[in-house]
Amino acid sequence: MNTTKILGEAVGIQSQGVVDKTEAQTSEGLTSAVIVGRFLRGRTDKPMTIHQGNIRGQLGYEPNNLDYIAVQDCLDTGVPNIQVLRIGPTLNSEPEPAE
Structure with a gap:
């Protein structure tokens, strides 16, 4: 069997x-x-x-809030920034007064 890297016009199978x-x-x-x-x-x-430099300023510091912990853990794994959407008050905070 002949093996060559240059087939030219010859019939054959090319293998990389x-x-x-x-x-x-x-x-x-x-x-x-x-x-x-x-x-x-x-x-x-x-x-x-949200990034490591503004997490406390933007979200407030809540070490017992699972949502806050999720954001902090994500940043700690090396993600440069996270898009965070706040949907309301925390479960352990005072309810917002009705208008």
């Missing part, structure tokens, strides 16, 4: 070999996220962009 990608490490990760939840403060009319 097998590349095993089953154990390849991918560097891809989560780069964006959207979280809907209840927070102490923040906009309710459109999503806010």
